[in-house]
Amino acid sequence: MSAGIPFPDLSPEIVSIPLFGMEFALRWYALAYIAGLLAGWRIAVALVKRPALWPGDTPPMTPKQVEDLLTAVILGVILGGRLGYVLFYQPGYYLSRPWEIPMLWSGGMSFHGGLLGVVVGAWWFSSRIKAPKLQVADMLALAAPLGLMLGRIANFINAELWGRQTDLPWGVIFPGVRAQDCSQPVGEPCARHPSQLYEAGLEGLLLGLVLLVLLRRGALRTPGRIVGVFLAGYGVARFAVEFVRQPDAQFVGPGNPLGLALHVGGWGLTMGQILTLPMIALGVWLIVRSRRA
Numbered sequence: 001m002s003a004g005i006p007f008p009d010l011s012p013e014i015v016s017i018p019l020f021g022m023e024f025a026l027r028w029y030a031l032a033y034i035a036g037l038l039a040g041w042r043i044a045v046a047l048v049k050r051p052a053l054w055p056g057d058t059p060p061m062t063p064k065q066v067e068d069l070l071t072a073v074i075l076g077v078i079l080g081g082r083l084g085y086v087l088f089y090q091p092g093y094y095l096s097r098p099w100e101i102p103m104l105w106s107g108g109m110s111f112h113g114g115l116l117g118v119v120v121g122a123w124w125f126s127s128r129i130k131a132p133k134l135q136v137a138d139m140l141a142l143a144a145p146l147g148l149m150l151g152r153i154a155n156f157i158n159a160e161l162w163g164r165q166t167d168l169p170w171g172v173i174f175p176g177v178r179a180q181d182c183s184q185p186v187g188e189p190c191a192r193h194p195s196q197l198y199e200a201g202l203e204g205l206l207l208g209l210v211l212l213v214l215l216r217r218g219a220l221r222t223p224g225r226i227v228g229v230f231l232a233g234y235g236v237a238r239f240a241v242e243f244v245r246q247p248d249a250q251f252v253g254p255g256n257p258l259g260l261a262l263h264v265g266g267w268g269l270t271m272g273q274i275l276t277l278p279m280i281a282l283g284v285w286l287i288v289r290s291r292r293a
Helices: 028-048 063-088 091-096 111-129 133-157 195-216 225-241 271-292
Strands: 013-019 022-027 262-264 267-269
Touching: 013 028, 022 028, 028 063, 028 133, 063 091, 063 111, 111 133, 111 271, 133 195, 133 225, 195 225, 225 271, 267 271
Parallel strands: none
Antiparallel strands: 013 022, 262 267
16 A cells, blocks of 8 residues: 555535525635635736836836736636637547537636636737736736645645655545556555645745745846746746646556657657746746846
């Protein structure tokens, strides 16, 4: 039997209310989205209220405009996250069942899709109000890590997106793990990496602290530097965690036990790693560009 910590007695539902013959539940995952978006909004408002942080002592927008931007960000996260999951992870399934695409309650959101959605929404809004796009991107990058951390903690509470099997003492025995996904004999517990918590610590807490240090050193006065560090930092963290994160079931097969989306011979990359490579490249380019400005 592999060593492991039993999953704590946590329910994904905060409260469930019967209404009109149906159960309506408030879930930790939904609360994480709401809290992350509201916290990001308040962080952005606090930033634009401090003109000294920005080039020429001029913030990219007013607090009221930040509030309007929130609507575009919410739409980008939801629509982009869902469409990204459909296109990146299960295009065949949803092409045959297009009516299931809007069924968000059935699960399936992609961070990379949500990021693209936010980029499109923020680009459109910045163009409409003629705000400097790189400065807006820096502002959003500072607002993002807290939401990422909350989202990954909610993934842990939901007992989803767990890691690969491990014998490390902090491995967690998640409920719902199928016996065929483990090398343990049927009926024995299977400990896995708590990869959700790895991501919460790296993509949320650590990356947020790095960006805070850059903010305190005046990085907002060099447009593009903070968003560059955010993109490269998230990309590197996600690329690393993918080595211990269980891949999506649709990529795992008899000839592909590691769930590699791109594999040649004995090496390959998961879909999560493939999608982070453009992020890392763009982030490094923005950092170099900001240093030359």
